[in-house]
Each structure stands twice: as structure tokens, then as C-alpha cells.
Amino acid sequence: MVEKFFLLNGLLVVFILVGIFYLLLNESLPTFKEVSIVEFFTSTTWNPTGYHKVSYGIVSLIFSTIMVTVGSLIFAVPLGIACAAYLSEIAPAKAREILKPTIEILAGIPSVVIGFLGIVLIGPMIAKIFNLPNGLNAINGSVLLGIMALPTIISISEDAINAVPDDYKKASLALGATEWQTLVKVTIPAALSGIIAAVMLGMGRAIGETMAVLMATGNAPAFPKSIFSAVRTLTATIGIELGEVAYNTTHYYSLFAVGLVLFVMTFLINIVSDWVLNKYEEAE
Amino acid sequence: MFSRDMQQKIGFGFLRLSALCVLSILAVILYDIISKGIGVINWEFLTTAPSHGMTKGGIFPAIVGTFSVTVITALLAVPLGMFAAIYLNEYAKQGRITKLIRMSIRNLAGVPSIVFGLFGLALFVQILGFGTSILSAGLTLGLMTLPVTITASEEALKTIPNSYRNGSLALGVTKWYAIRTNVLPYAIPGMLTGTILGLSRAAGETAPILFTGAAFFLPFLPDSPFSQFMALPYHLYVMSTQHHDIAKVRPLAYGTALVLIALVLSMNMVAILLRYWLRKKAKR
Numbered sequence: 001m002v003e004k005f006f007l008l009n010g011l012l013v014v015f016i017l018v019g020i021f022y023l024l025l026n027e028s029l030p031t032f033k034e035v036s037i038v039e040f041f042t043s044t045t046w047n048p049t050g051y052h053k054v055s056y057g058i059v060s061l062i063f064s065t066i067m068v069t070v071g072s073l074i075f076a077v078p079l080g081i082a083c084a085a086y087l088s089e090i091a092p093a094k095a096r097e098i099l100k101p102t103i104e105i106l107a108g109i110p111s112v113v114i115g116f117l118g119i120v121l122i123g124p125m126i127a128k129i130f131n132l133p134n135g136l137n138a139i140n141g142s143v144l145l146g147i148m149a150l151p152t153i154i155s156i157s158e159d160a161i162n163a164v165p166d167d168y169k170k171a172s173l174a175l176g177a178t179e180w181q182t183l184v185k186v187t188i189p190a191a192l193s194g195i196i197a198a199v200m201l202g203m204g205r206a207i208g209e210t211m212a213v214l215m216a217t218g219n220a221p222a223f224p225k226s227i228f229s230a231v232r233t234l235t236a237t238i239g240i241e242l243g244e245v246a247y248n249t250t251h252y253y254s255l256f257a258v259g260l261v262l263f264v265m266t267f268l269i270n271i272v273s274d275w276v277l278n279k280y281e282e283a284e
Numbered sequence: 285m286f287s288r289d290m291q292q293k294i295g296f297g298f299l300r301l302s303a304l305c306v307l308s309i310l311a312v313i314l315y316d317i318i319s320k321g322i323g324v325i326n327w328e329f330l331t332t333a334p335s336h337g338m339t340k341g342g343i344f345p346a347i348v349g350t351f352s353v354t355v356i357t358a359l360l361a362v363p364l365g366m367f368a369a370i371y372l373n374e375y376a377k378q379g380r381i382t383k384l385i386r387m388s389i390r391n392l393a394g395v396p397s398i399v400f401g402l403f404g405l406a407l408f409v410q411i412l413g414f415g416t417s418i419l420s421a422g423l424t425l426g427l428m429t430l431p432v433t434i435t436a437s438e439e440a441l442k443t444i445p446n447s448y449r450n451g452s453l454a455l456g457v458t459k460w461y462a463i464r465t466n467v468l469p470y471a472i473p474g475m476l477t478g479t480i481l482g483l484s485r486a487a488g489e490t491a492p493i494l495f496t497g498a499a500f501f502l503p504f505l506p507d508s509p510f511s512q513f514m515a516l517p518y519h520l521y522v523m524s525t526q527h528h529d530i531a532k533v534r535p536l537a538y539g540t541a542l543v544l545i546a547l548v549l550s551m552n553m554v555a556i557l558l559r560y561w562l563r564k565k566a567k568r
Contacts, residue, residue, distance in 0.1 A: 002460040006371035009364060013434070014388045016427055020395060023406045082302035090296055099303055101556065106310050108552045110488025112517040113541050116524050121316055147309055180292035208396025210491040215525055235398045242495050259402040263395065270394040274387065
């Protein structure tokens with residue numbers, strides 16, 4: 001009896017996950033009474049409130065999302081892995097005591113605050129460096145998402161590097177390799193699957209992040225021409241438009257469809273990184 | 285080419301630089317917000333409502349709103365997280381169901397916050413008819429926090445030695461009695477640390493409350509769980525992107541950001557100190 005009660009609580013998480021999927025699907029479907037599913041996935045024009053012709057194509061939104069996310073990983077991945085390697089291999093105890101809470105605090109800063117800094121700090125900096133009228137563009141979003149993905153990448157990579165058996169390192173050192181060579185040629189390759197999982201989880205976080213990109217990327221729903229274009233991601237589109245549409249209209253349903261696409265994207269990323277991590281734990 | 289020692293020096297130098305870089309990111313963020321926000325913080329700012337079209341006055345309703353929502357979040361996420369953790373750690377056998385639950389927890393943790401917003405809008409606001417309210421927003425945040433509270437509670441349960449359980453069981457009591465009297469009392473402080481961290485994240489979230497209850501401006505305080513509310517993170521978003529005179533209210537936005545960060549980080553600090561104290565106690 002008691003056990004059943006607790007089992008039900010455990011299963012609740014499964015119900016919620018399935019419930020999210022079901023409700024998103026259920027609220028998305030009415031979109032496709034009026035919008036062809038082919039247009040939805042192939043058109044680059046997102047203009048649900050157009051005066052002459054409305055259009056619901058998410059290609060530009062997906063491309064913007066991927067662009068900003070890849071941009072963030074370009075600097076967050078090397079920085080994150082290097083920081084993790086520093087923490088687990090060469091940091092003195094004192095440095096660890098400072099760096100570990102730093103990473104925790106960084107992870108705790110609300111996304112709206114990061115977005116705010118994108119407007120007041122990073123934006124003007126980008127405008128100045130690249131001589132642009134304003135700094136609200138894809139690069140700004142990438143910098144912010146990179147900062148937000150860093151704690152995830154660092155802490156999971158560090159766990160992965162820590163988990164490499166000491167024997168590997170000792171064997172390498174005994175063969176006359178330097179500590180640096182051991183780190184680059186032995187330890188990091190041995191921790192690679194864990195590091196890949198870390199990068200994927202960081203990527204999942206970046207794709208799903210809303211406030212920072214909503215505030216700092218300029219939000220032009222057109223197909224981005226360059227990294228200096230204002231872009232609008234999937235998440236930002238929902239954030240901006242859902243507050244303004246009337247309930248139960250095609251526009252309203254279409255935003256749930258965007259949410260469903262987002263859910264499926266992050267779900268797949270999570271499943272794959274889960275699989276990588278599991279494989280890696282079994283191999284140990 | 286470089287000698288091996290030189291290579292190592294450069295390599296390690298790069299790692300140290302990366303760690304320093306992460307450290308300075310946090311330093312810049314905190315410095316900017318504290319230095320520019322501290323000027324507007326005074327008793328009036330903390331205890332009065334915005335006035336003159338939100339160009340003057342304080343943020344009191346937003347503080348009250350964030351507090352109220354976080355209470356609802358805690359009421360949902362803390363007990364449910366605890367129960368699910370009790371199932372996973374005390375009752376569950378390794379098997380398909382447990383595997384499914386664990387996979388769901390990890391995936392739920394990766395669902396984008398804006399998708400929780402959509403889910404909350406569909407389920408709590410529309411289907412259950414709670415409207416845009418503190419209740420809807422709090423429950424939405426509660427579901428989002430659930431993976432954190434489950435994981436934290438389970439970690440705490442794992443630290444309780446089996447002898448505590450067995451000692452009690454040997455006296456002939458039921459399993460639930462043993463857990464209630466001889467396991468939970470010792471695990472609860474540990475559960476609290478992770479739970480507080482999860483709640484601090486929820487308090488700083490914006491995307492899930494955008495459509496489930498947060499209001500642009502309310503001249504009065506919420507009087508029931510069914511009222512709309514102002515919230516600190518949403519207020520910062522409004523003050524930095526939606527307000528009609530953004531340049532003029534910039535100092536107020538900085539002040540709001542500082543209060544929000546102070547709130548979230550002090551919750552973090554409580555959790556970190558609690559954990560530190562627990563570890564020290566465990567060592568003795």
C-alpha cells in the first residue's frame with residue numbers, strides 16, 4: 001500500500017513527460033487544418049500576422065536557432081574542456097575552492113539577467129568592435145548562450161576526466177610522456193564519450209534557452225544573412241508572440257507546433273547524450 | 285618545434301588562462317550589476333510599488349509576487365520530489381520501471397523552460413481553468429523543478445548507511461516505519477540543500493511564467509492564488525525591453541537585476557553553507 005503510493009510518485013515524472021508531449025501535439029494539430037505541413041517545414045517566411053498573406057514557415061527560425069547554438073559552442077566547448085582539465089589535473093586545492101563555487105554561481109544566474117547584460121554590456125561592445133549601428137544580433141546571442149552552457153560543459157567534463165583510471169596516466173608517464181602529453185593523448189581521449197555527452201547537454205541547454213536570445217538577438221524573423229544579422233530563434237518566437245495572440249487561433253496553435261519541434265529536438269539530444277553516457281559507464 | 289617542456293608550459297598556461305577566463309566572466313557580470321545597481325537600492329525601492337508609468341517608485345509587488353510563486357513551487361516540488369526519491373532509493377528494484385523513471389527524470393530536466401510555459405498554459409490556465417495566476421505559474425515552475433528535487437532527495441537518502449534501516453527493521457517494524465523514523469530525519473537536511481538550489485533557479489525563471497500569470501504592471505498586491513502577479517525576473521525583462529522609455533528606466537532595471545541576483549545567490553549561499561556544514565558534521 002505505502003509502496004504503491006511511492007511508486008505512483010515515481011511514475012509521475014513519466015506521466016508528466018508523456019503529458020507534455022501529448023498536450024503539445026494536441027494543441028499543435030489544429031494548425032495543420034489551415035497550414036500545410038509541407039509549408040510549415042519548408043518555407044523560410046514566418047509571418048503569421050501578414051496583412052496580405054500569412055505564412056507559417058519555420059526554416060528561418062530553425063536555422064537561426066542552430067546558428068546561434070553552434071556559435072555558442074565554438075567558444076564554450078574549448079573553454080569549458082580546458083577549464084575542466086585544469087580543475088581535475090593541475091589545479092591546486094586553493095584554486096579549486098574558488099573555481100568550483102564560481103561555476104555554481106555562474107550556473108545560478110537567471111537567464112533574464114544574462115539577457116539584460118546582452119543588452120547593456122555585450123551589445124554595445126559588439127557594436128563598437130565591429131562598427132555596427134547596434135549589437136543586438138546572432139553573435140551577441142552566441143556569447144550569452146556560451147556563458148550559460150559553460151557550467152554544464154565544465155562540470156560534466158570534469159566528472160568524465162576524473163573518472164579516467166589513474167593506471168592510464170601512470171602508464172603513460174612511466175613511458176616518459178610529459179604530463180601535458182598524457183593529458184592530451186591519453187586522459188582526454190579516454191574521457192571523450194563523457195566530454196561528448198557534456199557538450200551535447202550544453203547544446204541542449206543552449207537550444208532551449210529563451211530569455212537571453214529573446215532580449216539580445218534583435219528578433220528579425222527573416223533568414224539570417226550573416227553572423228551580424230538580427231535573428232529570431234524558435235524559443236524567442238514563442239516568447240514574443242504567445243503573449244499577444246488570441247487563444248485558440250491558428251497563430252496560437254502554430255506556436256505550440258513550434259514548441260513541439262523544440263521539444264523533439266531537445267528530447268533527441270538528451271536521448272543520444274544519455275546513451276553516450278550509459279555506454280561510457282558500462283565500459284568502466 | 286617546441287621542446288617537450290616548452291610544450292607543456294604553453295599547454296598548462298592555456299588551461300590556467302581558461303580557468304581565469306571563466307572566473308573573470310563571473311567577475312565582470314557581478315561587478316557591472318552591483319556597481320550600477322547599488323545606487324538605486326534604498327528602503328523606498330524595496331518597499332513601494334512602481335509609479336509614474338513605472339519610471340519611478342520601487343519593486344515591492346514584484347518581490348511579493350516572486351515570493352508567492354516560489355511558495356507554490358515549493359509546495360508542489362518538495363513533497364513530490366521527496367516521495368519519488370523515497371521510491372527510487374528505498375523501494376524500487378533495478379528493472380525496467382526504474383530505468384524508465386530515471387530516463388524520464390533526465391529528459392524532463394532537459395525540456396526547455398519555454399516548453400514548460402506552453403504546457404502550463406495548456407494544462408493549468410486552460411484545461412484546469414486556473415487562469416493566468418500565481419497558482420498556474422507556481423505549478424508550472426514546480427513541475428520544472430521536480431527533476432532537481434528528486435535528484436537532490438535521492439542523493440541525500442543514499443548517504444544514510446544501511447545499518448540505520450536494518451537496525452530498525454530487525455526490531456520488527458514495517459519498512460515504512462523504519463524509513464520514517466530512522467532514515468528520513470537524518471536525510472532531510474541533505475534534501476534541503478539541493479531543494480533550495482532548485483527553488484532558487486525557479487525563482488529566477490522568466491519563460492515559464494510569461495503566459496501563465498506574470499503581469500506587466502499591477503497597482504495592487506495579489507490577494508489570492510488566483511490573482512495575476514508581478515515577478516522580479518519578468519519585471520527586469522519589461523524594464524529592459526518593453527518599457528516605453530527604456531533609457532530613462534535603465535537605473536531601475538539595474539536595481540531590479542541586483543535584487544534578483546542577490547535573492548537567487550543568497551538562496552544558493554544558504555544551500556552551499558548547509559552542505560558545507562553537513563559535510564563537516566559527517567566527517568566527525
